[in-house]
Amino acid sequence: MSLADSASLAPYPDPDTREHELDDLAASLGGEIVEYGRSREDRPLRALRLPSAGPAILCSANIHGIEYIASRVALGLLHGLCAGDPELQRLRARAELWVIPSINPDGYARTWAARGQGRLADMRANAAGVDLNRNFPRPGGAAPSRLPGAGSDRPGDATYRGPAPLSEPETAALDRLFAARRFHASVNLHSFMGTVIPARVSEREAYARYRELARVLAHAQPRVRYRRLAHRIFDTFTGEQEDHQHHAFGTWAVCLETFSLRASYTQHLRRPSVFWRFNPRDPAAWIANDVPGITAYFHAALELPPPPAASRRALPPGP
Incomplete structure (x- = not known):
C-alpha cells in the first residue's frame, strides 16, 4: 500500500461533495432542505425532509465526525428511494421521512482535513472537543456513569460530555427539532460494532417492543444480522441521543452501529x-x-402507538 493510498479516504466524499449530493437527492425526490441550526464552526446543520401526511420519522447519522459510513448509509435510504425500492416507496407513502446525513459537520471536515490520521478524540468530537452523543440530558436526572465509554468530565477525552447537557449548538439544535417535529421513530447511525442499541427503558412493555423492533431490523438484513445490545437492569444513561428522544419526546429510538466488529478488525489489520x-x-x-x-x-x-407514558417517567439513576 502506497503512502498516497494510505492518506486517501476514497471512496468517501469530501464535505462539499456530500452537501451537493444531498441537494441533488432533494431535487430528485421533490424534498425540502431544512437548515435546523448552525454548528460550532458555523456550518449549516441540514436535513432533507420528504413531506407526507403521515407521522414524522428520522434517520440521522455522523454524530461522531470520523464515522463516515454512517452518513453513507443514511444517504443510501434516499438513493434507494430514487432507485424505486418498493419498501422505501411504501415507507414514504406512510410517513414524513427526515434524513440528516451529518449531525457533526465540523468533525467530518476535521477528519477529512487530517486524512483520517491522528487522535480519535480530535475526529470524533465537535469543534469544542465535545462528544455530542454524551451531551444530551440524562433522563430523570440520572447521575453520570463511571463505566468505561459512558462519558468523561475531562476535556480532551474521546467521550468528553461537555460542560453541561445541550451545551453544544449541534445538540441544542437537534433538541429544538425534536420538540418541533415529535418524531414517531428514529434511527441514529454509528459505526463499527454491528449492533442495535435501543433507548434504555425499564418498563416491561416498552422493553419487549424494542426487542421486537430489533428482531425485525435484523431479520431484514440480507448478509450480516446485528445483535441487540440492551438490559433492563444493567444499562445506564450516558447522555445519548436515543435515550433523550425516547424519554423526553416519546420517540421509538435506536442507535444502529453499522459495519461489524469482526469486519472492522479484519480490515484494520490490512x-x-x-x-x-x-x-x-x-x-x-x-x-x-x-x-x-x-x-x-x-x-x-409505525404499527406501534408512541411509547407509553410509563416508560417516559423519570427513571432511577443507572449503575
Missing part, C-alpha cells in the same frame, strides 16, 4: 489507521445490508 477501523473500504456492501433493516424497523415502529 489498513492500520483510526479511520479504517471505523469505516469499511467498500461502503456499498454495508449500505445494501443495512438499508433494508432500517426500512423494516420504521415500518414496524
Whole structure:
C-alpha cells in the first residue's frame, strides 16, 4: 500500500461533495432542505425532509465526525428511494421521512482535513472537543456513569460530555427539532460494532417492543444480522441521543452501529489507521445490508402507538 493510498479516504466524499449530493437527492425526490441550526464552526446543520401526511420519522447519522459510513448509509435510504425500492416507496407513502446525513459537520471536515490520521478524540468530537452523543440530558436526572465509554468530565477525552447537557449548538439544535417535529421513530447511525442499541427503558412493555423492533431490523438484513445490545437492569444513561428522544419526546429510538466488529478488525489489520477501523473500504456492501433493516424497523415502529407514558417517567439513576 502506497503512502498516497494510505492518506486517501476514497471512496468517501469530501464535505462539499456530500452537501451537493444531498441537494441533488432533494431535487430528485421533490424534498425540502431544512437548515435546523448552525454548528460550532458555523456550518449549516441540514436535513432533507420528504413531506407526507403521515407521522414524522428520522434517520440521522455522523454524530461522531470520523464515522463516515454512517452518513453513507443514511444517504443510501434516499438513493434507494430514487432507485424505486418498493419498501422505501411504501415507507414514504406512510410517513414524513427526515434524513440528516451529518449531525457533526465540523468533525467530518476535521477528519477529512487530517486524512483520517491522528487522535480519535480530535475526529470524533465537535469543534469544542465535545462528544455530542454524551451531551444530551440524562433522563430523570440520572447521575453520570463511571463505566468505561459512558462519558468523561475531562476535556480532551474521546467521550468528553461537555460542560453541561445541550451545551453544544449541534445538540441544542437537534433538541429544538425534536420538540418541533415529535418524531414517531428514529434511527441514529454509528459505526463499527454491528449492533442495535435501543433507548434504555425499564418498563416491561416498552422493553419487549424494542426487542421486537430489533428482531425485525435484523431479520431484514440480507448478509450480516446485528445483535441487540440492551438490559433492563444493567444499562445506564450516558447522555445519548436515543435515550433523550425516547424519554423526553416519546420517540421509538435506536442507535444502529453499522459495519461489524469482526469486519472492522479484519480490515484494520490490512489498513492500520483510526479511520479504517471505523469505516469499511467498500461502503456499498454495508449500505445494501443495512438499508433494508432500517426500512423494516420504521415500518414496524409505525404499527406501534408512541411509547407509553410509563416508560417516559423519570427513571432511577443507572449503575
